[in-house]
Amino acid sequence: MFYMEIKQWSFNNRLTLEQCFNNKYFSFSLHFFEQHPGHASFGMSVFNLSNAIMGSGILGLSFAMANTGIVLFTVLLVGVAILSLYSVHLLLVTAKEGGSLIYEKLGERAFGWPGKMAAFGSIIMQNIGAMSSYLFIVKYELPEVIRAFLGLEENSGEWYMNGNYLVVFVSIGVILPLSLLKNLGYLGYTSGFSLSCMVFFLGVMIYKKTQLPCPLPFFFHHSTNLSMNGSDMHTAYTIPILAFAFVCHPEVLPIYSELKDRSRKKMQNVSNLSILAMLIMYMLSALFGYLTFYENVEAELLHTFTKVYKFDTMLLLVRLAVLTAVTLTVPIVLFPVSTSYVSTLRPQTCTTLVIINTWVLLVRPFSIH
Template sequence: MELQDPKMNGALPVGAAGCRQEREGFLSSHGPAPVRKPTQFMDSEGKTSFGMSVFNLSNAIMGSGILGLAYAMAHTGVLFFLALLLCIALLSSYSIHLLLTCAGVVGIRAYEQLGQRALGPVGKVVVAMVICLHNVGAMSSYLFIIKSELPLVIGTFLGMDPEGDWFLKGNFLIIIVSVFIILPLALMRHLGYLGYTSGLSLTCMLFFLISVIYMKFKIECAVVHNETTVDSQSPSAPPIQGLNRSCEARMFTVDSQMFYTVPIMAFAFVCHPEVLPIYTELCRPSKRRMQAVANVSIGAMFCMYGLTATFGYLTFYSSVEAEMLHMYSQDNLLILVVRLAVLLAVTLTVPVVLFPIRRALQQLLFPSKAFSWPRHVVIALIILVLVNVLVICVPTIRDIFGVIGSTSAPSLIFILPSVFYLRIVPSEVEPLCSWPKIQALCFGALGVLFMAVSLGFMFANWATGQSHVSGH
């Protein structure tokens, strides 16, 4: 398989050139400057600091699925949940390692270009479409949260009925938020500029976590939910048994809902479309430095996810709902402020998710064009308009998200990075029978299995008419 890049020094084998690039890092400022390729729209000077890059990647990882993690723990058990969460975090870090290795070998830091190098023009189109589908689904899920929660928050603050006034309607509010908050942030030229808003978004979610921990010690096991459990039992069962079962933390649990909650945990670490754009803008970029950014971000989100799920579950136990905020009293001022913080965090995440979509479209439609402000603005406007129309016109988007998530998330985490690694890393560096490539092959096979299981249980869920949980 020929992997020589005509834009690189042809005197060296591809493997040697790739390894040299990984050691030196991209855009090295030391030594005589080699002949460089023409600057394209995706290139930047790499001015984003390590901390800002961590904020941006952490914000990309953190999604609306955090509200459903306590529900996931209720159907897997505390220890089983934490073990699964740790495994998924480690797999996500390994997946990013594969991406960065491939980028180091060929000197490319665009997901779509990696697809083209590995699979040709078809690979570039497939990668761009997967990124667009996944991130459009994520953006839509965030706007759905705004559509459902913001009217309640504003109505509570103003003492008004959110169903009675036109300016409190969810459809009207998401348009206002999109025009006056999301669009200006989405028009930033570089993703690194959003580091401050990402930091604010993470601060809001940290406040959410602290409030969940605080409320655990303020709320006793909810009797109103336990009465439902008791009433559903046979008359001969003592009420106290139902109470104990409902308010007892379980370490290991396996039930039918577990197969719907595991994908929530996997999708909670999807950040791969944002990895290479953040890498591009990282100050003093190198594979080791970007891997450190990824490890810190994934580790921080693992801690936040684990604590949120644990304390949320230990507050409501088996009665916890899929969206945990619905379990708290609507009259509680602290919870009202928490809802506002979550809305702010979700709103500030949308521009970060929009960047990879615009990047994918530019790679697909204008691969050799220099940066253009009119094109930059028009693409952002089109994306926001389409997502707003989707959220307004489709009342039950959950199943669509499920299909998108069950196909795009395994592709981004497992399948595409492993295919890139197998196809791009030359046999002179890693033979096909070497342990790293065997690992990558097994990793891709795991992604195919995960996709098949997710889609299988989703279709079975539709056939039986049961509801399920989704979220990024």
């Protein structure tokens, strides 16, 4: 069918088949990206969207609750979740009215070339920024995990303790092969495993809450007020944490395009279930982290635990699980970047796409300080 489409197109435009394959291959790829039937099941789509929602911000939710109080934090988090659901609904309506599942085409049909480039730039900046935060965690946390497993008191300076080398190895060995998969549905398995790692993190955190004494002997003061902590300048730090808690919009349409027997109602159900599941996980994570350390909780929850447990096997497994989850989130985030690049710049060969993915993965980590 694909060959016949190209042959008919070449006849109508008086071009050879070779010219069509060399110069218009990605135009047809975009056509079939929108028109081909999806193969990802409902469950796999939920895994992918949930993985796109859950990022490194879950480690800072306890800090956000400590600076706002349980009541205000709950109101803000539920409010952001509702706004995210409504914005996804508007996005699906826009895709239907615009007749496209590609952001750049929607922008072009609405505002012409400036709209197309605005959509392209927004997706590139947002997703590369998110990916940089994930690679930042890998760069600085993985050497510490290796050091702890080896029982070293401090970093010995070996190459396998260098974060720059480790993030390159992880990018080439894990992230790049997954990023080159032709269809987002295949990433449902890795997304499911990533979510399992975060569920393990949550379970261990709840278990540790029951094991630690209260109050902790490692901290001298803590507030006994569980509902409100009083607003101060640190409350402003919670705004970006909560604002980006449910950001998944660049991945919505790619996941929609891969959904089997897709419909707007079915994709809305995928979004509803994903955001609800993440809302529950966010609330439990923030609540138990806060009730364990109260106002002594740090911006990165795992760092607070390391003050109590210097060499704890279960805590090391949790840190490794979080690193695994963060690593497996990067291919989901990178997929819309690749799609935007193809739809906007129309590379002539797939090799160009491989090169741009490799460049993004390898250059960005070294620019993070």
